Every structure is written in C-alpha cells, then in structure tokens.
Amino acid sequence: MHVFTDTPPGGEPGRDDREPLIRAAMERAAEDAPPPPDLVPVALVRGRRRRARSRAAIGAGVAAVAALGVLGATLPMWGGGAEPVRRASAASQITPDPAPLDTSDPWLRFPVHIEPSPGESSMADLPEDELSRQRVFQNEAAAVLEGLLPKAFAPIRPVDLDVSLYQGGPDGPDYPITFSVRPKAAPGAAHADPPCTSVLEKHLRCREATLPNGITVRSVTASGDEKEGKTVTGTTLTFERRHSSVRLSVGGDDEAMVSAPVTTDQLLAVVQDAAFLELVDYADAHPMEPKEHAVRGG
Amino acid sequence: MFRRASRGTDGFEEFARAGQRRLYRTAYLLCGDADAARDLTQTTLAKLFQHWHRVRAADHPDAYARTVLTRTYMAERRRRLRDLLAHTPIAAPAPEVGPELTVTLLAALAELPPRARAMVVLRYWEDLSVETVAELLRCSPSTVKSQCSRSLATLRTRLGDARLYTTRS
CATH class of the missing domain: 1.10.10.10 (Winged helix-like DNA-binding domain superfamily/Winged helix DNA-binding domain)
Known part of the structure; x- marks a missing residue:
C-alpha cells in the first residue's frame, strides 16, 4: 500500500476523516518497521525456563502454604494495630510474570502481583489445576465484592499471593481486602473468641450483630497509629457458616493515609447478600484455604 | 490474525510463527522502537509458551496473545515510570x-x-x-x-x- 500526503482541500477536518489518517499512518509505520528475526526459538528457551522456575517452586511451596496457614490463623483478628492485610507496594505491582487468562471471560481481572517474602509461598507455586481453580474463584469473588462494596473500591482485583487477598481502588488509593473462608479447626482445638469489647482509647470498636438470616457477625473497626494528625481505619467482619470461619476485612491505604471508605453497616449488608453467601457456600463445600489448626483469638 | 492453535507439542511453534509478525508490528507501534518491540514480542511469546496448554484451549488464542502483549507493555511502562520517578530519568527511545x-x-x-x-x-x-x-x-x-x-x-x-x-x- 502506498500512502501519500497532501494539503487538505479545506474545511475543518471532522472526526470521520481523522480516523483514516491515523489508521493509514499506523499502517505505514508498521510496514516501515525493520523486519524482526525469527523470535520463536528464543521464546521457546525463555518459556521453558519460566516453566522450570514455576515447577521448581512447587515442592517448597506446599510446605510454605502449611506454614502460612499456621501464621494466618494466629494473626490478630482484633487489636490496636492495623489490619494485618499486606498491601501491594507500588514496586511489587510490576506483575512481571502473570499467567495469562482466557480473555473471553467477561470477568477477567488481571491480578495484582505481590512478591512473596523469602520462604513464603504464593499462588504461582500451586500445581496448575489448583492454581486455575483458585484463580477462577478469586475472579468471581472480586466481581461480587466489586458489585457489593461502595464504588470507591472499584475496580477490585485479585492479589496473586493468596486466594484470600484482593485489592480495591483505581490507581490510588489502594484498599487491601481480605475475603477468607477457612475450614474450622476440629472441635476442641480452638478456644472461644475473646469478649467483644471496645477500647476507645485504642480506637478499637467491637460490635456483634445477629443478621436477619440468623448469622451472628462480629465487627471490629480499628485504627492504626496516628500520623500527621490522621489515622487509617479498617473494618473486619468475622462469622461462622457451616464448616467454615469467614472473614471479610477492608483496610485503608496506609501510605496515602486514607481510611477504608465503607461503614460497618455497609459491610454487614455485604455479608447478607445472596451473591456473597453463595461464594461462601461454594468455598465451604470446596475449600480454597487450609484448615484452621491454631487457636483463634488466643 | 492467528489460526486456531493446533493440538500437540509443536502447536506452539506453528502458532507463534504464524502470529509473530503481527504481534511484532503491534509492539513496534506501542514501543516506537525495533529493539523494544522485539523484546516485548519475545517476552509475550515466552509467556504464551509457559501457559501454552491454557492458550491452546482458549476460544481466541489471537486475542489471548494480544492481551498478554498489551498488558506486558503496560506493566513495563509502569515499571519504567516508577524508575523514572525513583531514580534517574530514562530517555524515551528515539x-x-x-x-x-x-x-x-x-x-x-x-x-x-x-x-x-x-x-x-x-x-x-x-x-x-x-x-x-x-x-x-x-x-x-x-x-x-x-x-x-x-x-x-x-x-x-x-x-x-x-x-x-x-x-x-
């Protein structure tokens, strides 16, 4: 194709004649691109290396998942500190090696990448079938949460470190979200939760409510340390359903010093929603996370 | 752009060879630089090979490849922007x-x-x-x-x- 330039015959170019110009110019530029060498052989080498790295991590990952389970179960579910959700740092969101997903899926959400700490596993270490199962669940959960939480959380994206982690918000602030459905510990293995007590001087408010569907939910709203006169507040809801302990936690952006833009009542409405409970019931029947095996709240 | 990927071990090579030129041209328009376009295309193909079983099963492998290419480009640009803000400026390729x-x-x-x-x-x-x-x-x-x-x-x-x-x- 030959492309010629000429002076316009006159008149203001409308939108319709801008597009052909740009299309033709891009066609021309693409044709002018220096011809590439055959890129396939090197791509094969690099692709095999990527596969090998992924597989090599699986063995270590399984052990780390178990260790993470212990740590996760013993993380403070209430207390004066900030919600123990790790937010994706700016530097860790590079997403250097995301697994591509089927683009025909209308719910496709590209995951936020958090680099695992040394010795920590991530979802990328899972066997492919399990990884695929968890990603599908995360994708659906992110869509449901985005539909139920206030608009300020949109878009909600899965975090590739763990199936329970998500991140909300556009380019900033970023709101860490945890949606966890864990099989309960064996009877007798877990102590009763501590009393629901508010400690106002520590900016800690605890409240229990029985929802119309009979679920008793505990909400804990906690603020982090004050910085330049501001505190960042997040809220965690916990309840039990069938064989699982459920946790929905929404944190603020502690770099931007912005609290989670949601009220406890709004979160209570989320956990009553049929779509949310459907997710919970699915994860209860098909567990995504390891069983609790440490003392909760102890 | 791409034909439906064929099954089997060699399906990737056939798929990649059929589509690499188109991917490279898109990469060239995105990057504005032949070297960067080659790197981007190669990284995209490597990622596609890494997850080849999933790409092969996709309804539209060509769209899949384009998505990987675009998002890899965006991720790289974000990284460069962070580098630019955090360290020394990186000149845009001529x-x-x-x-x-x-x-x-x-x-x-x-x-x-x-x-x-x-x-x-x-x-x-x-x-x-x-x-x-x-x-x-x-x-x-x-x-x-x-x-x-x-x-x-x-x-x-x-x-x-x-x-x-x-x-x-």
Whole structure:
C-alpha cells in the first residue's frame, strides 16, 4: 500500500476523516518497521525456563502454604494495630510474570502481583489445576465484592499471593481486602473468641450483630497509629457458616493515609447478600484455604 | 490474525510463527522502537509458551496473545515510570529513522501516555471495538472513547494539516 500526503482541500477536518489518517499512518509505520528475526526459538528457551522456575517452586511451596496457614490463623483478628492485610507496594505491582487468562471471560481481572517474602509461598507455586481453580474463584469473588462494596473500591482485583487477598481502588488509593473462608479447626482445638469489647482509647470498636438470616457477625473497626494528625481505619467482619470461619476485612491505604471508605453497616449488608453467601457456600463445600489448626483469638 | 492453535507439542511453534509478525508490528507501534518491540514480542511469546496448554484451549488464542502483549507493555511502562520517578530519568527511545510520516507518527505516539497510546494502537491498528479495548485495559468504554478522541486530536495536530490518500498498488 502506498500512502501519500497532501494539503487538505479545506474545511475543518471532522472526526470521520481523522480516523483514516491515523489508521493509514499506523499502517505505514508498521510496514516501515525493520523486519524482526525469527523470535520463536528464543521464546521457546525463555518459556521453558519460566516453566522450570514455576515447577521448581512447587515442592517448597506446599510446605510454605502449611506454614502460612499456621501464621494466618494466629494473626490478630482484633487489636490496636492495623489490619494485618499486606498491601501491594507500588514496586511489587510490576506483575512481571502473570499467567495469562482466557480473555473471553467477561470477568477477567488481571491480578495484582505481590512478591512473596523469602520462604513464603504464593499462588504461582500451586500445581496448575489448583492454581486455575483458585484463580477462577478469586475472579468471581472480586466481581461480587466489586458489585457489593461502595464504588470507591472499584475496580477490585485479585492479589496473586493468596486466594484470600484482593485489592480495591483505581490507581490510588489502594484498599487491601481480605475475603477468607477457612475450614474450622476440629472441635476442641480452638478456644472461644475473646469478649467483644471496645477500647476507645485504642480506637478499637467491637460490635456483634445477629443478621436477619440468623448469622451472628462480629465487627471490629480499628485504627492504626496516628500520623500527621490522621489515622487509617479498617473494618473486619468475622462469622461462622457451616464448616467454615469467614472473614471479610477492608483496610485503608496506609501510605496515602486514607481510611477504608465503607461503614460497618455497609459491610454487614455485604455479608447478607445472596451473591456473597453463595461464594461462601461454594468455598465451604470446596475449600480454597487450609484448615484452621491454631487457636483463634488466643 | 492467528489460526486456531493446533493440538500437540509443536502447536506452539506453528502458532507463534504464524502470529509473530503481527504481534511484532503491534509492539513496534506501542514501543516506537525495533529493539523494544522485539523484546516485548519475545517476552509475550515466552509467556504464551509457559501457559501454552491454557492458550491452546482458549476460544481466541489471537486475542489471548494480544492481551498478554498489551498488558506486558503496560506493566513495563509502569515499571519504567516508577524508575523514572525513583531514580534517574530514562530517555524515551528515539523513533527509528525512516520516512517522515512514520517518524512523525512515532514521535507523536511517544508523546501520549502509555495507556492512551495502547488505546489508539488497539483501536486503530488492531481495529478492536471500543468495548474490547475497554475490557483489555480494564476501563470503561466511555473512557476509551474520550481518550481516543483526545489522542486523535493530538495526533492529527502533530501530523499537521496533511491529509492522507491511500492507494493500492
């Protein structure tokens, strides 16, 4: 194709004649691109290396998942500190090696990448079938949460470190979200939760409510340390359903010093929603996370 | 662009060879630089091979490949931007020496923010619908429309008042 330039015959170019110009110019530029060498052989080498790295991590990952389970179960579910959700740092969101997903899926959400700490596993270490199962669940959960939480959380994206982690918000602030459905510990293995007590001087408010569907939910709203006169507040809801302990936690952006833009009542409405409970019931029947095996709240 | 990928071990090579030129051209328009375009295309192909079983099973492997290419480009641009903010500035690659129109277009594209540039390339080079571009770049269709309109105006200005006529040889 030959492309010629000429002076316009006159008149203001409308939108319709801008597009052909740009299309033709891009066609021309693409044709002018220096011809590439055959890129396939090197791509094969690099692709095999990527596969090998992924597989090599699986063995270590399984052990780390178990260790993470212990740590996760013993993380403070209430207390004066900030919600123990790790937010994706700016530097860790590079997403250097995301697994591509089927683009025909209308719910496709590209995951936020958090680099695992040394010795920590991530979802990328899972066997492919399990990884695929968890990603599908995360994708659906992110869509449901985005539909139920206030608009300020949109878009909600899965975090590739763990199936329970998500991140909300556009380019900033970023709101860490945890949606966890864990099989309960064996009877007798877990102590009763501590009393629901508010400690106002520590900016800690605890409240229990029985929802119309009979679920008793505990909400804990906690603020982090004050910085330049501001505190960042997040809220965690916990309840039990069938064989699982459920946790929905929404944190603020502690770099931007912005609290989670949601009220406890709004979160209570989320956990009553049929779509949310459907997710919970699915994860209860098909567990995504390891069983609790440490003392909760102890 | 691509034919449906064939099954078997060698399916990837067939798929990649059939599509690498198109991917490379898109990468060239995105990067404005032959070396960067080659790296981007190669990384994209390596990622596709890593997850080849999933790509092969996709309804539209070509769309899958384009998505990986675009998102890899966006991730790389974000990284470069962070580097730029955190460390020493990284100069934008100079356009390849070539015909004047191409130089002007690549220079004009380089002035657009990465996401706007990706929108223009996907919309007017890949000829994707507004909705598909929006889905691929995780934004609303109205954002794509308004951004493309602004970008077209910018490009049109940079390309001057020249009007293009195309003929086929």
